[in-house]
Amino acid sequence: MTQRRFKLGFLTHAFGRDAKQTYRNLIEQFEVAEALGFDGGWIAQHHLSGGFGQASSPLVLLAAVAARTQRIELGTGIIVLPLEDSLRLAEDAAVLDEISGGRVQLGLGSGGANLQVFDAFGRDAEQSQALFWKNLGGLHKALSGAPLGTASLQPPAPELAKRLWHSHGSVEGAAEAARHGNGLLLGTATHDPLTVQKPLADAYLNAWTRTDGTPRIGVVRAVFPAKDRQTAQAELAPDIELHVPRLIREGIIDEATTLEQHLALLNVHHGHPDEVIASLRNDPSLLGYADYFLPLVQSESSTQAQILRRLETIAKEIAPALGWQPATRAATSTQGGVAVG
Numbered sequence: 001m002t003q004r005r006f007k008l009g010f011l012t013h014a015f016g017r018d019a020k021q022t023y024r025n026l027i028e029q030f031e032v033a034e035a036l037g038f039d040g041g042w043i044a045q046h047h048l049s050g051g052f053g054q055a056s057s058p059l060v061l062l063a064a065v066a067a068r069t070q071r072i073e074l075g076t077g078i079i080v081l082p083l084e085d086s087l088r089l090a091e092d093a094a095v096l097d098e099i100s101g102g103r104v105q106l107g108l109g110s111g112g113a114n115l116q117v118f119d120a121f122g123r124d125a126e127q128s129q130a131l132f133w134k135n136l137g138g139l140h141k142a143l144s145g146a147p148l149g150t151a152s153l154q155p156p157a158p159e160l161a162k163r164l165w166h167s168h169g170s171v172e173g174a175a176e177a178a179r180h181g182n183g184l185l186l187g188t189a190t191h192d193p194l195t196v197q198k199p200l201a202d203a204y205l206n207a208w209t210r211t212d213g214t215p216r217i218g219v220v221r222a223v224f225p226a227k228d229r230q231t232a233q234a235e236l237a238p239d240i241e242l243h244v245p246r247l248i249r250e251g252i253i254d255e256a257t258t259l260e261q262h263l264a265l266l267n268v269h270h271g272h273p274d275e276v277i278a279s280l281r282n283d284p285s286l287l288g289y290a291d292y293f294l295p296l297v298q299s300e301s302s303t304q305a306q307i308l309r310r311l312e313t314i315a316k317e318i319a320p321a322l323g324w325q326p327a328t329r330a331a332t333s334t335q336g337g338v339a340v341g
Helices: 019-035 058-068 086-099 112-117 123-143 171-179 193-207 231-249 257-263 273-281 304-321 326-333
Strands: 007-012 041-045 071-080 106-107 164-167 182-186 217-225 267-272 293-294
Touching: 007 019, 007 071, 007 304, 019 041, 019 058, 041 106, 041 273, 041 293, 058 071, 058 086, 058 171, 071 112, 071 164, 086 106, 086 123, 106 182, 112 123, 112 257, 123 164, 123 217, 164 171, 171 182, 171 193, 182 193, 193 217, 217 231, 231 257, 231 267, 257 267, 267 273, 267 326, 273 304, 293 304
Parallel strands: 007 041, 007 293, 041 071, 071 106, 106 164, 164 182, 182 217, 217 267, 217 293
Antiparallel strands: none
């Protein structure tokens, strides 16, 4: 499969023990990413204390980001749609899209890491898929401008309806995303690129028959560049240990093994930039499929300095080697590199 031109974004789970500082750091990450030419930044949603991130309301956070940026796209990766009122979500997203100048990319999912908190919302986790498709219908209806009784969505957001994305774990779900005309998001962690994700991407592309748009695939990858592989592994080691009980619980491994093996199971691209570039090039469901490449550069104990350094390395060394051109450079061919102070 030939390589596609892709947008470059980043995904954050908004890790941090102090919410106020976490949010300030997140806004700074968007500002720096915009200066580096990133096309977008995406925030994952984690509800209540059952999640491991601080962003329970990503649209509120993205409104703060919108006020401090001018160009970078504002994505959700993902909002847990079964826990939302679809009309209220449409209103909030429409307002954000209006104040940001049409920069919202609305990623949606059925539960993921939030399934354990469904009870707190009065929802049945076993009905997450059914609730997802029901609420998606309501969201599509509102955003498209269809009559809602005697009223309609205010402000209108027909263009936002063209910027919806789904995250699915089945080929049937991926194909359904195509039939709805929405984008497909491929996650990271223990989702094996060859045996799990490539079939999803192929099913999505094979199911796309619409003439009112083009397919869009966003690919999330854990990308942790450093001066060398040893340094990258040292930075990651404390957080990788946190995932070992889950890997055992889910039957992916029988017992704890080496850090190198754990990183491979978690699909973490790490090391010197040249090593990361080679690793990403060998990923079977990335460059041949990605319309939007979304590196994840923050683990639970990452410092802000580490995060910003990784963003800079990706923008200046890794992504250009894979065929990406910074948005700022695309806009004006005379612009040089951007320094991060």
